[in-house]
Amino acid sequence: MITYSFINLKGGVGKTTISTNVAYALAAAGAKVLFIDNDKQGNASMFFGLKDKELTLSDVFLKQDFDIKRAIYPARKFKDGQIDVLPSNMTLLPLNMEHKDINLNNQENKTFILKNALKAVEGEYHFCLIDNAPDINFTVYNALIATNQVIIVTNPDAYADSGVDEMDKQFNNVLQDRQMYDEDYDEYDPQNNFILRGALLNKYITNSYNKSSSKYKFFKTNIKLATNYEASKRFIESIETGKSILELSPNCLFSRQINKFVNELLYDK
Ligand SMILES: Nc1ncnc2c1ncn2[C@@H]1O[C@H](COP(=O)(O)OP(=O)(O)OP(=O)(O)O)[C@@H](O)[C@H]1O
Numbered sequence: 001m002i003t004y005s006f007i008n009l010k011g012g013v014g015k016t017t018i019s020t021n022v023a024y025a026l027a028a029a030g031a032k033v034l035f036i037d038n039d040k041q042g043n044a045s046m047f048f049g050l051k052d053k054e055l056t057l058s059d060v061f062l063k064q065d066f067d068i069k070r071a072i073y074p075a076r077k078f079k080d081g082q083i084d085v086l087p088s089n090m091t092l093l094p095l096n097m098e099h100k101d102i103n104l105n106n107q108e109n110k111t112f113i114l115k116n117a118l119k120a121v122e123g124e125y126h127f128c129l130i131d132n133a134p135d136i137n138f139t140v141y142n143a144l145i146a147t148n149q150v151i152i153v154t155n156p157d158a159y160a161d162s163g164v165d166e167m168d169k170q171f172n173n174v175l176q177d178r179q180m181y182d183e184d185y186d187e188y189d190p191q192n193n194f195i196l197r198g199a200l201l202n203k204y205i206t207n208s209y210n211k212s213s214s215k216y217k218f219f220k221t222n223i224k225l226a227t228n229y230e231a232s233k234r235f236i237e238s239i240e241t242g243k244s245i246l247e248l249s250p251n252c253l254f255s256r257q258i259n260k261f262v263n264e265l266l267y268d269k
């Protein structure tokens with residue numbers, strides 16, 4: 001199982017939109033996909049038709065020796081493929097509040113909880129995708145510890161580089177913790193490494209942004225800002241119906257760019 005985390009401290013950049021559609025693209029291609037919603041807003045859980053489930057990601061943290069499989073549910077039916085989901089809800093809020101004052105690095109017993117719990121299912125999936133909250137908190141740090149490849153989703157505006165130094169610091173802390181506490185850590189093994197894979201430019205407007213002036217290493221693929229009526233309507237329809245944009249319109253620009261991104265993610269080294 002290879003685990004990807006979609007992250008940015010900035011909200012509204014498209015983490016949930018991109019990660020849910022990438023999950024669909026992978027599943028439709030035949031991969032077994034586990035999706036973890038790591039945001040109290042529960043947007044991805046809603047999208048997958050799993051709002052208000054009794055057992056959620058919070059139980060993995062709150063109950064000792066909790067069997068993670070109990071909180072994993074099949075998403076609503078898609079045209080192609082199947083996705084399993086570990087949903088979230090507002091119970092993540094008090095959980096993160098409780099841990100807000102702890103220094104997250106060097107806390108092996110607190111920050112390896114998700115990684116250890118996932119060992120029970122890692123043989124069942126090709127990919128695990130984690131959609132994170134716009135924050136670095138206790139559960140996001142746990143997600144990073146469980147991650148192989150970090151994907152920063154960002155936008156081409158003046159705020160795009162904000163938070164970059166804080167994220168860098170946390171990525172370094174996570175890498176140090178993995179090197180120190182994870183006996184399986186291996187920088188050359190895709191299932192046991194931890195790398196900052198790159199930044200994905202979403203809501204791109206042609207010629208509006210110079211990638212080379214940013215601190216990030218960018219993917220070649222950009223995802224354009226959907227501005228025309230049909231495309232914008234599709235974003236709303238996708239959220240309302242829980243259908244992936246790739247299902248609603250497999251040949252639209254957004255779908256083609258998601259497919260291109262997935263190709264780059266899997267095959268460009
Ligand atoms: N390429 C795009 N073109 C147009 N609209 C987009 C695009 N990508 C995302 N959006 C829209 O931007 C809004 C925010 O997207 P999304 O919820 O995926 O962001 P997020 O980073 O997950 O937010 P949060 O930080 O709150 O979790 C949504 O209304 C979504 O439909």
Ligand SMILES: [Mg+2]
Nearest residue numbers: 015016039043
């Ligand atoms: Mg989101």
